[in-house]
Amino acid sequence: GNSVTQMEGPVTLSEEAFLTINCTYTATGYPSLFWYVQYPGEGLQLLLKATKADDKGSNKGFEATYRKETTSFHLEKGSVQVSDSAVYFCALSDQGAGGFKTIFGAGTRLFVKA
């Protein structure tokens, strides 16, 4: 079945450091890939997405490229801020149920120090 594996946290960085959070997936067919972010006390919210191979999703300085050959969707940001401290979830959805059933990774907690 479909699955998502992302790097374990927590990840602790200083402000302005470069961020990479690794995510790999297993899926049949051609899933869409997502990164969601969860701030303390809130629900998840979509950060970015990519719907086909080689697409790059980007938002708020974060980027991720859909790599079919390596089944990866790594999240990157060139210079993190304290306000980026949150939990980040990699996810995929496939064509089942109209493309809406979403498989989430375990989440990676990011701490950014001033």
Next chain:
Amino acid sequence: DARVTQTPRHKVTEMGQEVTMRCQPILGHNTVFWYRQTMMQGLELLAYFRNRAPLDDSGMPKDRFSAEMPDATLATLKIQPSEPRDSAVYFCASGLVRASGRAGNEQFFGPGTRLTVL
């Protein structure tokens, strides 16, 4: 600013009591999800609905949990009787699946209900 709302935000109850959690999806969305989040298990899908009909509730313990959509503006998740292991944050999410049924559709999450069963 359309958003998913959930009530109550916090609930503390004793083992054996009934708990009802409510969700108002974003107006016009046709798909509703219930998730449970714990430190140990992460985010688990409990059930989801399309056009108010249950499509999959295989993630939900059937003996004590039930999920319904009495109308398009209300989804409920009920636990009866509640147990301490049900303590978690319960999220509702909604989304719009278009006729093409293509993948890539975003889910919009509510703020969650934090449930504590003593």
